[in-house]
Amino acid sequence: xxxxxxxxxxxxxxxxxxxxxxxxxxxxxxxxxxxxxxxxxxxxxxxxxxxxxxxxxxxxxxxxxxxxxxxxxxxxxxxxxxxxxxxxxxxxxxxxxxxxxxxxxxxxxxxxxxxxxxxxxxxxxxxxxxxxxxxxxxxxxxxxxxxxxxxxxxxxxxxxxxxxxxxxxxxxxxxxxxxxxxxxxxxxxxxx
Ligand SMILES: [Fe+2]
Numbered sequence: 283x284x285x286x287x288x289x290x291x292x293x294x295x296x297x298x299x300x301x302x303x304x305x306x307x308x309x310x311x312x313x314x315x316x317x318x319x320x321x322x323x324x325x326x327x328x329x330x331x332x333x334x335x336x337x338x339x340x341x342x343x344x345x346x347x348x349x350x351x352x353x354x355x356x357x358x359x360x361x362x363x364x365x366x367x368x369x370x371x372x373x374x375x376x377x378x379x380x381x382x383x384x385x386x387x388x389x390x391x392x393x394x395x396x397x398x399x400x401x402x403x404x405x406x407x408x409x410x411x412x413x414x415x416x417x418x419x420x421x422x423x424x425x426x427x428x429x430x431x432x433x434x435x436x437x438x439x440x441x442x443x444x445x446x447x448x449x450x451x452x453x454x455x456x457x458x459x460x461x462x463x464x465x466x467x468x469x470x471x472x473x474x
Contacts, residue, residue, distance in 0.1 A: 284321045285356065287314040290363040298366050300458025305446040312442055313363070316355035323349050354423035358403055361436035365467045366459075373469035376434075379408070383415040389435075392417040394456045397439035402426075406435035408472065434468050 290310060294303045323345050330342040337343070372380070380386050389406060396404035396419040403420040410430040420427045437459055444455030 284325075285317050287317040288360060288363075293363060293366055298462050299368065300447070300455075300462065301366075302447050305444070308446055309359075309438075309443060310363075313356070313359040316352055316359065320349075320352035320356050323352050350424040351422065354427065358420075358423055358436055359438070361433055362438045365436055365464050366462050367464045367467075368462045369464045369466040371466040371469065373473060376465075376469045376472040379415050379472070389415065389417070390460050393435060393437055394453075394460065397437050397456055397459075398452060399439075401440045404435075404437040404439055405431070405433055406468075407431035407433055432471065432474075434471050435463060 290306070293301075294306055298306070327342070327345050327349070330345060332342045334340055335343045335346075372386075380389060383389055393404045393406055396417050399419045400421060402422055402425070405418045405420060407416050407418060407428075408414070408431065409416045409428075410432065415434070416428075416431070418426070418428055418431070437456075439452070439456075441450075441452075444452065448455045448458075
């Protein structure tokens, strides 16, 4: 199946305070590139020779090594764009677990700290093993991504997410991001 990039133009025109249309356009273009590469990798894998996989080099092996990069690069971006758009509505169920974590402010402080830890992704998840909220830092798109998680808040902390608007001032971008979390979407994910 070929994947199709979604359109997130509704986020432009000031819908996300602190992220300009120029910044968002660059990011949308980059996201579409991941979808293109994911389709390319899956297409090549469908006919690749899988009889000589090799640690040092083999075409099938390389495709397999990079498959998760393109896959997560595509869908982490969709989850990121979909949780943008300030909306403070939090469901009662989500509020309960946020309070158990230490409150919304603690969650936000933790997410920011994860995002400051390097280029990659900061995640707020529900850990299916203990049922509690956790924050995680994922390097690139695929390094350190824990299994058994429901992704609730997805925060892009790659420089391309903010360089147009903020230069190297990552912390200022993070201030803008947390003001733009669409908590109604987070609540929907939590309830699902
Ligand atoms: Fe990104």
